[in-house]
Amino acid sequence: MIQYLSGVVHPAIFGERKDLLPEPRPDLGVMLTPAMGNRPDLSSTAWAGDNACFSDPEGFTVERFTEWLRSMAPWRATCLFAVAPDIVGDAVATWQRSAPVLPLIRSQGYRAAYVAQDGLEKQSVEWDAFDVLFIGGLTAWKLSHHARELTDEARRRGKPVHMGRVNSKKRLRTGSMWDCTSVDGTFLATAPDHNLLRLVTWLDELNREPSLQLGGAHQNGRAA
Template sequence: MRWLEERAPFADRRLFATAPDVVGNAFATVNRSYPFLGRIRDMGCPAALVAQDYLEFCIWWSWDDLDCLFIGGSTGWKLSPAAAVLTRVAASTGKWVHVGRVNSFKRYRYAAVVMDADSADGTLLAHGPDKHLPSVLFWAQRLSLDTSSLLGADDLVYDPYDGRYELTPRPPAAAPPLAPAPALELEQLALI
């Protein structure tokens, strides 16, 4: 927060600022982030919630409380259909979508095509900008010129539980059926 305060004169040049998160844990992230989202906005900066593993199951947050959805989380979750659906919903509600850890053309293409992201970042440019900037610029040019890259994106969607990533065991497909409630007579209902 102090870093943002020191740069207040440049608030109009910021895309977003992320609220604190907990890597790989959406529930802990929402708990940690919520006290900061409003404070970030009060400083004149769009507030970003960092989406972590299983955010699709967390009901403790609202689209109205953020300006940007930043896709973080484990590689397996980040490349899951659930994360892609969250980004599409965010985009449909007018939220900025940002994807982190994009350091290859395949990941860049995934962020653009499957996630409909507005922006992406990675450490590639931090570790040799002179060497890697031409590659990143080529990715952008290739994606904009090669319409076939936009077709057949099925090869980009992964099953996060296929064993390539260290992700917790697959959640159950459906909740176990509830036991039927006992039948009550009208007299018994009147007492409830």
């Protein structure tokens, strides 16, 4: 099963819009950041903690992020991971920024996610330093064979893999084909009720009938 973590908090995800979703879904959760200000009941909803260093660079500090993680401790049991800060498109700078924060995330009882960025295939990956591989990077690299090989290696090591910026059926299918365990995106930012129903249909196709959806794709090669 692949889980979709929405960067847009929709009440139906928490069972508050039964006209749209009769029951919460285990394959549908949320991606939260300290900058969002949302504090929904996450007792039975999967979520992940992003640091917002890209979307809110002026507001990001390691201290603010770790304090926010402490405040989210009541819902730690349903948290899939928390993301160490990164630098978009730069694997070397990302490691320098992430390395001190990964143990801080772990020390609070969360799984630490490390964001793979352009050029990571040229580096020695410190696999034991993190618990989840987050496929980031610029779009061309994110969909490259380098990212796919890193995903395969993470799964061989028993580590979950998350893919960021998934806002289409095609990209969601790619994440599923690559054996990612979760993805996130802001697909619900526009026409949220309508697009929620579309997203649920996609998840049903991938999670309930994977052999029908993915078999042909594997025969025809990797999706872009």
